[in-house]
Amino acid sequence: MKKIGLIYLIPLLFACLFLFFFNKYLNSNLLNNKIKNNTDSTFRYIENFQSNQFYEDQFLLNNDSSKTIYLLGSSELSETTEAIPYNFISDHFSTKVIGLGHAGNQCFSIYSQLLANENRLKDAPIIIILSPGWFESKSAKGTSSAIFLEYNSEWFLKTINKKDNEFTRFENKRISQLYSEFSSPNLEIKLMNFKHRSTISYFHKILFYPVIIIEKLLIGLKENMISKRITLNSTKRTPLKSEEVQIKWDSLFTSSKEEIIKNSNNNRFGINNEYYTEYVHGKTGKVEPVSEDFNQELEDFKMLIKLLKKKKANVCFVISPLNPIYCKNLKDLKPTISIIETEIKSNGYNYLNLFETDTLKYDKAILFDVMHMSKYGWYKIDKFIIETYKLSK
Amino acid sequence: MLPFSSFEFFILIAMFIAALVASKLIFSQNYYKHILAVLNLIFLSIVYPKPFHFIILILFSYFLTYLIADVFKIKKKIWGILILLLPMLLVKFNIHFDFYPFDLNNIISFAGLSYASFRIMGYYMDKAPNEKMADFISYFNFLSFTPTLLIGPIDKYSRFKSSQDIGFSAINTYNFIIGWNTLVKGIAFKFIIAELIDRYWLNIYPDTSKEILHMFNNMYSYYFYLFFDFAGYSFMALGIGKMMGINVPVNFTNPFLAVNPQDFWRRFHISLGEWLKDYFFTPLYMFLTRKKSLKKFPILRQNIALIMTFLLMGCWNGFKLNYILSGTLLGVFSAIHNTYLIHCKKKGRDVIFGNLNPIVVKIISIILVFNTFAFALYIFSGRFPFLN
Numbered sequence: 001m002k003k004i005g006l007i008y009l010i011p012l013l014f015a016c017l018f019l020f021f022f023n024k025y026l027n028s029n030l031l032n033n034k035i036k037n038n039t040d041s042t043f044r045y046i047e048n049f050q051s052n053q054f055y056e057d058q059f060l061l062n063n064d065s066s067k068t069i070y071l072l073g074s075s076e077l078s079e080t081t082e083a084i085p086y087n088f089i090s091d092h093f094s095t096k097v098i099g100l101g102h103a104g105n106q107c108f109s110i111y112s113q114l115l116a117n118e119n120r121l122k123d124a125p126i127i128i129i130l131s132p133g134w135f136e137s138k139s140a141k142g143t144s145s146a147i148f149l150e151y152n153s154e155w156f157l158k159t160i161n162k163k164d165n166e167f168t169r170f171e172n173k174r175i176s177q178l179y180s181e182f183s184s185p186n187l188e189i190k191l192m193n194f195k196h197r198s199t200i201s202y203f204h205k206i207l208f209y210p211v212i213i214i215e216k217l218l219i220g221l222k223e224n225m226i227s228k229r230i231t232l233n234s235t236k237r238t239p240l241k242s243e244e245v246q247i248k249w250d251s252l253f254t255s256s257k258e259e260i261i262k263n264s265n266n267n268r269f270g271i272n273n274e275y276y277t278e279y280v281h282g283k284t285g286k287v288e289p290v291s292e293d294f295n296q297e298l299e300d301f302k303m304l305i306k307l308l309k310k311k312k313a314n315v316c317f318v319i320s321p322l323n324p325i326y327c328k329n330l331k332d333l334k335p336t337i338s339i340i341e342t343e344i345k346s347n348g349y350n351y352l353n354l355f356e357t358d359t360l361k362y363d364k365a366i367l368f369d370v371m372h373m374s375k376y377g378w379y380k381i382d383k384f385i386i387e388t389y390k391l392s393k
Numbered sequence: 394m395l396p397f398s399s400f401e402f403f404i405l406i407a408m409f410i411a412a413l414v415a416s417k418l419i420f421s422q423n424y425y426k427h428i429l430a431v432l433n434l435i436f437l438s439i440v441y442p443k444p445f446h447f448i449i450l451i452l453f454s455y456f457l458t459y460l461i462a463d464v465f466k467i468k469k470k471i472w473g474i475l476i477l478l479l480p481m482l483l484v485k486f487n488i489h490f491d492f493y494p495f496d497l498n499n500i501i502s503f504a505g506l507s508y509a510s511f512r513i514m515g516y517y518m519d520k521a522p523n524e525k526m527a528d529f530i531s532y533f534n535f536l537s538f539t540p541t542l543l544i545g546p547i548d549k550y551s552r553f554k555s556s557q558d559i560g561f562s563a564i565n566t567y568n569f570i571i572g573w574n575t576l577v578k579g580i581a582f583k584f585i586i587a588e589l590i591d592r593y594w595l596n597i598y599p600d601t602s603k604e605i606l607h608m609f610n611n612m613y614s615y616y617f618y619l620f621f622d623f624a625g626y627s628f629m630a631l632g633i634g635k636m637m638g639i640n641v642p643v644n645f646t647n648p649f650l651a652v653n654p655q656d657f658w659r660r661f662h663i664s665l666g667e668w669l670k671d672y673f674f675t676p677l678y679m680f681l682t683r684k685k686s687l688k689k690f691p692i693l694r695q696n697i698a699l700i701m702t703f704l705l706m707g708c709w710n711g712f713k714l715n716y717i718l719s720g721t722l723l724g725v726f727s728a729i730h731n732t733y734l735i736h737c738k739k740k741g742r743d744v745i746f747g748n749l750n751p752i753v754v755k756i757i758s759i760i761l762v763f764n765t766f767a768f769a770l771y772i773f774s775g776r777f778p779f780l781n
Contacts (some may be wrong), residue, residue: 007574180395180442180504190399197439209440210408211401 005085022173032159044086045077045099048150049113056155059113060120063188068096069389072110075103076320076372083256083378085127085385094244104147106134107300112148114307115167116156119283121311123154129318129381130301132287132355133371135336140290140297142174145181157188158219159270161195167310170303183356191326245392249383255374259366266301270328270364272374283327285370287333298336302343309347316388317344317351323370352384354368394440395504397629405440408638409461410541417561417588425560428730430530433537441542450480459526467521469649473517481510486714505543509536510666513737517552518672531557538639540602540630544623546644553639560638568635574634590618600776608778612771619770620648623662633649645680648766652758654727657766665706674702692735695727699731700724710773715780719773726765 018027044053062068071077071085077099082088084101101110110128114121133139160168175189177197182189196216198208233361260270267276290297308315319337325328337355344351356362366377374383386392396402409432416428438444449489454477465606475482484502512535516527527535527550535553556563594614629646634641648661658666678698681687687694700721707720736744746754771777 185399188400193394194401200439203435206407207435211404214401214404270401 007029019314019389032192044090044171045080047078047102048105049153049156050150053155056153060117060124060126066095067123068098068383069127070114071097071099071127071129071385073101074105074131075097075264076082076129076131078102079368079372081375083382083384084373085378085382088378088382088390092247093386095389097385101151104144105151106147107297108143109148109151111300111304111307112171113156114304114313115171116141116152116159118307118311121308121313122153124313124315126308126313126315127318127385127388128304128315129320130340131320131371132322132333132337135286135295135297135301135340136290136333140295142296142300144282145178148178149182151187153189154186157186157192160249161188161219167303167307169196169199174300175368177184187215187219191219214378247322247383247386247392249379252379253376254303256374257365257381260368260374264364269322269323269370270367271326274367275369276327280326280370284328285323287322287327289332289336291339292336292339295336298339305343305347308349314389315349317353318383318384319350319353319355320371320373321354321356321362321366321377323367324357325364326370333357342371345357350388352378352381395442396539397626402440405436406539407488408634409436410440410633413560413564413637417564420561422559422561426530426534426557429534429538429557429560429639433534433539434537436542437537441504443503446501447505447509447537447542450509450513451533452627454509454536455478455526455529455532458513458517458520459479462517462522463526470518474514477513477517478510481506485708494632495623501734508541508543508547509664511545511547512550515547515668519550527554529682538634540637540639541635541641544626544630546630546642547668548642548664549657550698552642556638556640563638563640564636568638569597569711572632572635574632574711575628575635579625579628579630579632581625582621582628587618587625589612590621596617601778601781603778608771612767612774615774615776616767616770620645620661621775649763650759651766652755653762654723654730657762660767669702669706673705674698677701692732695731703727707773713775715772715775715777718780719769722769722772726769 033052042071045056049056049059060070069085069089077084077086080087082091086097089095089097100113114126134266160171172192172195177194179185179189184191189211194208194212198205198212210347260272264270264276265274266273267280269276271280321338322333332356337353341351341353354366365374366380368374368377394402394405412432413428416424420428437447441447457476458473461467461476463579467473480501484506491634516532516535520526524530531554532550534557535548535550536550538553541548595618597614598604598610600611602608602611624645631641631643642664643661646660646663647659651657651660678694681698684694687697701724703724704717704720706723707716707718710716710720733745743749743754746757772780775781
C-alpha cells in the first residue's frame with residue numbers, strides 16, 4: 001500500500017496541484033484562438049485559412065454580388081497577374097473579388113468550407129474554377145488530408161458537427177475515408193469519423209456510442225475553456241462608380257494574345273518559352289482518366305453542386321483547359337468533362353467551358369503553360385464573371 | 394482507428410480489459426481463448442480500418458498453411474514462404490494494373506500487414522511435418538491480438554499459445570500493476586518524449602542540408618526519435634497484453650548501451666532480430682555450409698549469411714535505396730564484428746584493444762556502436778542528404 005501510495009497517489013496529487021495552479025495559464029496558451037497580427041484588411045487573395053480567424057470570419061460574409069464575389073479554385077489562383085479576376089475586377093469595379101485556394105484545394109475541401117458556412121450561402125456570389133486535373137490520375141482520389149486541414153479548421157468543422165443532414169453525413173463519410181491520413185486529428189474530426197462509423201451496423205453503434213459521448217463531452221469542455229471568438233466586422237470599401245466602367249475587351253484580348261504568342265515561339269504547343277525550356281522540353285504529356293466508378297473527385301463535385309443548389313447560392317463555374325497539343329490523349333478525359341458539364345447544366349448554373357480537345361479549335365494563347373491561365377485566358381474569365389454578375393452596363 | 398493512435402483506443406481497451414475481468418468471474422480457463430477471440434474480432438471488424446483485409450489474410454494463411462504443409466506436404470519450405478508472403482510482396486512491389494486507375498496498394502495494403510506476414514511465416518516455419526494444425530481460434534488470436542496487431546512485437550505461436558492457455562489466471566492484481574507501469578512507460582516514451590523530439594528537435598535543420606553539424610543533429614535526433622517512438626509502442630503493447638492476460642515479448646532493453654552489433658540486436662527490436670536469426674540467418678547459414686565451394690571458408694559463409702539477413706531486413710521495409718543501403722550497412726557492421734571476434738578467438742587475445750582496461754574498452758565500444766548504428770538508421774530514415 002505504501003508503495004502504491006508512493007508510485008501513484010503522490011504523483012497524482014502533484015499533477016492535481018499543478019493543474020489547479022496553472023490551469024488558466026495552460027488554457028490561455030494552448031487552447032485560445034490566435035489571430036495573425038499582420039492580417040491585411042484589404043486582402044484580395046487568401047492562400048488558405050490556416051486557422052486565421054479574420055479570414056474565416058470574413059468568408060462569404062457579404063452575400064451580395066455588388067460587394068464581394070468569391071473565386072474558389074486551386075493552383076491557378078496563386079499566380080498573381082493584373083488580369084486575374086481578384087485584381088482585374090477589384091481594380092475596375094466597386095465589387096471586390098476575393099480569390100481563395102492554392103494547389104490541391106479540390107471539391108471536397110471547397111464543399112466542406114461552404115458547408116461550414118451554409119447559413120451564408122443563400123445568394124452568395126461564388127465562382128468555382130474546376131481544373132480538369134482534379135478529375136484524373138491520383139487527384140481523382142479527392143482532396144488530400146493535409147490540404148483539407150489548411151482550409152477547414154476545427155472551428156469550421158464544429159459548425160458542421162452541430163447539424164445532422166445528408167450533407168453533414170456525406171462530410172462524415174469522407175472524413176472517415178481520410179481518417180487514417182490525419183496524423184493527430186482534432187476532436188471534431190474524430191467525432192465525424194466515429195459518427196460515420198457508428199452508422200455502419202448496430203454493433204458499430206453500440207461500440208462507438210460511449211466514445212461519441214466522451215468526444216462530445218470533451219468538445220464541450222474545450223469550448224468552455226477557450227476564450228470566446230471575437231466578432232469581426234467586414235471592412236467597408238469605398239465603392240467606385242460601376243455603371244461608368246467601360247472595358248475595351250477587343251483591345252485587351254488582342255494585346256494580351258499578341259504578348260502571349262510573342263513569348264511562346266520556341267515550341268509548337270503555345271507554351272511560354274521559359275516554362276517550356278525549364279519544365280516541358282523533351283517530355284510527353286499524358287492524362288490518366290479515371291472511370292466514374294473510382295472517381296471520388298467526381299462524387300465530391302456532385303455533392304458540391306447539390307449543396308449549392310439546396311442553399312440557393314448564386315454560383316457559376318469555369319472549366320479550365322488543358323493543352324491538347326501537349327497532352328496527346330486529352331480526348332480520353334472528354335467523357336469525365338462531359339459528366340461535369342451535364343451536372344452543371346442540369347442544375348441550371350451558368351458556366352464557361354474552356355476545355356478543348358480539338359487541337360485545331362484550341363486557342364494556343366489561353367494557357368501560360370500546360371494548365372494555368374495566361375493573361376488572355378484570365379481576361380476571358382473576367383468577361384464571363386462581369387457578364388454573369390452584370391457588373392457593368 | 395488504429396491501435397494506440399488516440400486516447401479513444403485506450404477507452405476501448407479499458408472496456409476489453411473490463412470484459413475479460415468480468416469473464417474470468419463467470420467462465421472457466423478453457424473459455425479464455427473464445428472470449429479473447431470475440432474481443433479481437435470486435436476490434437478488427439468494427440474499429441480497425443479495412444477489417445475484411447485482415448480477416449481474409451488470416452483465413453488465407455490458415456488454409457494455405459494447411460494445404461501446403463498437411464495436404465500437399467511440400468518439403469521445400471521456400472515455396473510455402475513465397476505463397477504465404479504473396480500479399481506482402483505485392484504491396485512491396487507496388488504493382489499497377491490497367492483495370493484499376495491507382496496503384497494496387499490502395500486495394501490490398503493495410504496497416505499491420507508486414508507484422509502479420511512475419512507471424513504467419515514464423516508459424517509455418519516452426520510447424521513440424523506431422524504436427525497437427527493449430528486450432529483456428531488460437532491461430533486467429535495469435536495474428537489478431539489487438540495490442541500487437543499494428544507494430545508487433547513479432548511473437549511466436551508456441552509462446553503465444555502457452556500464454557493464452559493460462560490467460561485467465563494471468564489476470565490478477567500483480568500482473569495488472571506490472572502491465573500498468575509498462576503501459577505508462579510506453580505512453581511516456583511515445584506521447585511525451587518522442588513527441589517532444591518530433592516537435593522541437595527532429596526538424597530544426599532541413600533534411601537537405603549538407604552541413605556536417607546539421608547532419609549530425611538530424612542523425613542523432615532521428616535515432617532518439619525512432620527509439621522512443623518504437624519502444625513506446627512496444628511497451629504499451631506489452632503493458633496492455635499483461636493486463637489482458639497475455640505475455641507479450643520484450644522488444645527493447647537499453648539499446649544505447651550496446652557494446653557490439655550482436656548485443657545491439659539483443660536490445661533493439663529484439664523480436665525482429667530473433668525472427669531473422671531463426672528463420673533466415675540459420676537456414677541460410679546451413680544452406681551455405683552444405684555448399685562444397687564454401688566449405689573451406691567458414692568466416693566468409695557466416696559473413697555472407699549475416700549481410701544477406703540484414704539486406705532482407707532492409708528490403709522488408711521497401712525496395713528503396715535508403716532501406717537497401719541501411720540493411721547492407723547493418724550487415725557489414727555485423728560481419729566486421731564477427732570477423733573481429735573470430736580473430737580474437739584464434740589469437741587468444743583482443744586484436745584491437747589488447748590489454749586496455751575493460752571499462753575503457755566498454756565505453757569506447759558503446760560510443761562506437763551508438764554512432765555507427767545512428768548512422769545506419771540515419772540512412773534508413775531517408776533523410777541522409779547525399780541519397781536524395
